[in-house]
Amino acid sequence: xxxxxxxxxxxxxxxxxxxxxxxxxxxxxxxxxxxxxxxxxxxxxxxxxxxxxxxxxxxxxxxxxxxxxxxxxxxxxxxxxxxxxxxxxxxxxxxxxxxxxxxxxxxxxxxxxxxxxxxxxxxxxxxxxxxxxxxxxxxxxxxxxxxxxxxxxxxxxxxxxxxxxxxxxxxxxxxxxxxxxxxxxxxxxxxxxxxxxxxxxxxxxxxxxxxxxxxxxxxxxxxxxxxxxxxxxxxxxxxxxxxxxxxxx
Amino acid sequence: xxxxxxxxxxxxxxxxxxxxxxxxxxxxxxxxxxxxxxxxxxxxxxxxxxxxxxxxxxxxxxxxxxxxxxxxxxxxxxxxxxxxxxxxxxxxxxxxxxxxxxxxxxxxxxxxxxxxxxxxxxxxxxxxxxxxxxxxxxxxxxxxxxxxxxxxxxxxxxxxxxxxxxxx
Numbered sequence: 001x002x003x004x005x006x007x008x009x010x011x012x013x014x015x016x017x018x019x020x021x022x023x024x025x026x027x028x029x030x031x032x033x034x035x036x037x038x039x040x041x042x043x044x045x046x047x048x049x050x051x052x053x054x055x056x057x058x059x060x061x062x063x064x065x066x067x068x069x070x071x072x073x074x075x076x077x078x079x080x081x082x083x084x085x086x087x088x089x090x091x092x093x094x095x096x097x098x099x100x101x102x103x104x105x106x107x108x109x110x111x112x113x114x115x116x117x118x119x120x121x122x123x124x125x126x127x128x129x130x131x132x133x134x135x136x137x138x139x140x141x142x143x144x145x146x147x148x149x150x151x152x153x154x155x156x157x158x159x160x161x162x163x164x165x166x167x168x169x170x171x172x173x174x175x176x177x178x179x180x181x182x183x184x185x186x187x188x189x190x191x192x193x194x195x196x197x198x199x200x201x202x203x204x205x206x207x208x209x210x211x212x213x214x215x216x217x218x219x220x221x222x223x224x225x226x227x228x229x230x231x232x233x234x235x236x237x238x239x240x241x242x243x244x245x246x247x248x249x
Numbered sequence: 250x251x252x253x254x255x256x257x258x259x260x261x262x263x264x265x266x267x268x269x270x271x272x273x274x275x276x277x278x279x280x281x282x283x284x285x286x287x288x289x290x291x292x293x294x295x296x297x298x299x300x301x302x303x304x305x306x307x308x309x310x311x312x313x314x315x316x317x318x319x320x321x322x323x324x325x326x327x328x329x330x331x332x333x334x335x336x337x338x339x340x341x342x343x344x345x346x347x348x349x350x351x352x353x354x355x356x357x358x359x360x361x362x363x364x365x366x367x368x369x370x371x372x373x374x375x376x377x378x379x380x381x382x383x384x385x386x387x388x389x390x391x392x393x394x395x396x397x398x399x400x401x402x403x404x405x406x407x408x409x410x411x412x413x414x415x416x417x
Contacts, residue, residue, distance in 0.1 A: 009251040013260075023259045030264040037268045041275045048283030053291060059284075066284045085285075086277040093276070094269060115258045116265050181252065 005188035009112055009181065028108045029116075036097045036110065044093070065093070069228065076232035077239055084235055087127075091120065092228040099180060099220030103213060111223075112180035114173060121173035124231045132238035142241060172230055179223050183216045376408060383407040 015026040047062030055063055069089045073081045095111055102109025110116055132140040144161040145154065187209060194206035383404055 006251055011251065011254070011257050017260075019263070022263065023256065024263045025260050026264075027257065027260065029257075029261060033264055033268045037272045041272055041280075044276055044280035044284070048280035051283050051287050053287070053294065055287070059287070062280075062284055063288055066281070067288060070285075070288075086273065086281050089281065090269070090273045090276050094272060110265075112252065113257075113261055114252050115261050119262055119265050177252070181250075 005185045005192065008108070008184055008188060011108075029110050029113060032098070032101060032108045032110050036094060036101055039101075040093045040097050065089075072225075072229055072232055076229065077236040080239065081232065081236060084232075088228060088231055088235075091124070091231060092224055095120070095176070095227055096220065096224035099224055100217065102180065102184070103216055103220060109180050109184055111176055112184060114177040117176040118169075118173040120176075120227070121169040124172065124234060125169035128234040128238040131235060132241070135239065136241050140238070140241060143237065168230075168234060172227065176223050176227055179219060183212070183219055187212055187216065376412075379411055380404050380408055383411070 011027045011029055013025040013027055014031075017024050017026060043058065044062055047059045050056060050059040052059060066089060069092055070082070070085065073085060073088060077084070098110040098116075101107050102112065132143065136142075144158050144165070146157065146161065149157050190205045190209040190212060194202045194204075194209055196202070197205060384400060387400075387403055387407070
């Protein structure tokens with residue numbers, strides 16, 4: 001049986017629901033989202049209610065995760081960035097668990113849906129814009145002018161900076177989507193080879209499949225990490241508009 | 250690509266926003282305060298413990314220095330006492346020696362003087378007796394009266410001869 005490597009990304013409506021003309025049918029990706037939300041919520045709430053000074057395994061893991069995210073925020077935004085901690089931590093955990101659960105054969109990688117990553121990217125970028133204009137007012141437009149730009153270069157710099165700003169949400173969305181998709185495509189192709197190769201030489205691509213799956217676990221972490229770091233960087237840029245951002249030097 | 254089939258977008262977006270919102274709310278309300286609280290508490294405790302350890306260390310160091318100083322002074326004191334005792338013993342010994350020497354000197358001098366005295370006295374006694382004896386003998390021999398001056402002269406001559414014979 002030969003199937004398309006893109007087959008795992010296909011969705012089918014399981015329970016058709018319509019909300020005022022809006023199609024909100026339940027499909028596999030939605031169910032996996034629910035699984036992710038319940039898993040993360042249960043684990044973190046359990047860890048959060050343990051509150052032991054000498055933590056158990058679960059509490060240790062949760063604390064490591066939280067401390068890790070706190071470290072990222074401190075490094076990129078400084079202390080005042082901590083007010084975004086709940087949002088950034090939730091984002092990290094949601095993406096990480098989506099990535100990891102997607103690696104279980106037969107499940108679905110929610111983050112391989114570009115629309116899902118695009119929503120997160122728009123959320124992050126939109127928030128950074130709102131924060132920027134709230135904190136700095138019209139001066140926030142100065143983000144389009146790098147410090148020290150001579151006046152005669154402005155007609156050139158502003159379009160360039162505008163493009164780089166617009167590229168932020170797009171790259172944020174595409175990076176996660178593409179990485180998740182590519183990883184699963186490779187896994188699918190390798191596994192397809194293993195199936196069609198039979199026992200005689202099929203073990204070779206199968207071994208590669210297993211190795212790739214290990215690598216994908218790493219990529220799941222790295223992509224969640226990258227998304228989080230970039231979120232912090234973009235929010236941080238909105239926070240301290242260049243000139244008085246001490247961490248950039 | 251299946252991911253670009255736009256008829257799934259609305260449901261994915263809807264459910265994503267909803268589930269993310271729920272997760273955010275749950276974690277924000279029930280998970281993060283606890284975990285962050287414990288982390289901060291632990292950090293504080295570790296910092297306090299380290300501070301306390303540092304305090305103890307410096308106190309121990311201070312005490313050690315104190316004891317070392319005390320020990321030093323005690324050693325110096327002991328040395329001083331020992332030196333004083335040695336000096337005193339030396340002085341006593343020298344004093345005693347000197348005293349004994351002078352005492353012995355004095356005793357020897359006394360004894361010499363006494364012996365000398367006794368000897369002189371003995372000589373005088375002998376001389377007196379000898380004079381008397383000689384006079385008696387001479388009176389008997391001469392049987393005549395001689396002047397007192399003669400007596401003295403003869404006696405002295407005899408005595409002189411006698412002492413000469415004595416000395417020989």
